[in-house]
């Protein structure tokens with residue numbers, strides 16, 4: 058049973074402002090989709106002209122420093138802007154219906170900056186030659202991306218990316234309260250979206266040092282982000298989330314356990 062927690066409603070823009078906010082949220086969402094699709098190709102080395110193994114050549118130490126700095130910008134943006142204390146202060150400056158879209162816009166900018174400025178480390182750690190094995194490995198990796206997408210829809214895709222908030226604002230409705238959900242994926246593990254990213258980043262037919270650095274950095278960030286996120290979820294949903302955490306594993310499903 059989903060528990061509902063009322064979200065406080067602050068600024069209520071009217072007329073033209075509402076329409077502008079809706080346009081803003083829609084443009085941000087479409088921009089995010091384009092950049093995110095590009096990022097899939099960038100990581101996988103498929104379809105797009107510029108991949109994780111391309112870019113300006115740099116000495117190894119410089120490349121590592123630049124890439125770690127880019128990963129940290131990405132991690133800081135996500136970690137700080139997702140916290141309730143930040144949202145509380147931020148919505149004194151930015152109208153509440155725009156808050157999530159602005160988060161998504163800055164997350165998209167951080168991702169685009171990373172792809173643009175990433176310094177390649179193209180030496181290979183492993184490289185699978187056999188073509189059917191390569192295809193099978195790609196399929197698992199793309200399965201990781203599919204899991205990410207499925208998890209966004211299981212939770213609430215349009216709410217996660219700020220679209221629902223601007224559309225509700227357009228029709229004069231207040232923000233939907235946060236709700237605790239355990240749709241099927243979330244009955245197997247607590248963080249299917251993050252698990253999908255980990256699969257997508259690590260399962261690679263060719264692993265270069267650059268991709269490994271990316272996989273290690275993002276996985277480290279996910280493991281830290283989970284702690285902050287769960288702390289906030291416990292603050293919001295209390296014992297419902299505590300009990301859920303006892304019942305359901307974090308990232309790796311339990312063998313033989315039936316999702317309840």
Ligand SMILES: C[S@@+](CC[C@H](N)C(=O)[O-])C[C@H]1O[C@@H](n2cnc3c(N)ncnc32)[C@H](O)[C@@H]1O
Nearest residue numbers: 208212236237238239243247248249250251252
């Ligand atoms: C990017 S999503 C990632 C969700 C989850 N960590 C995962 O990996 O599938 C982060 C948002 O999902 C929300 N969230 C995480 N688990 C949730 C649940 N079971 N029900 C509702 N919202 C949840 C968090 O509060 C946060 O706003």
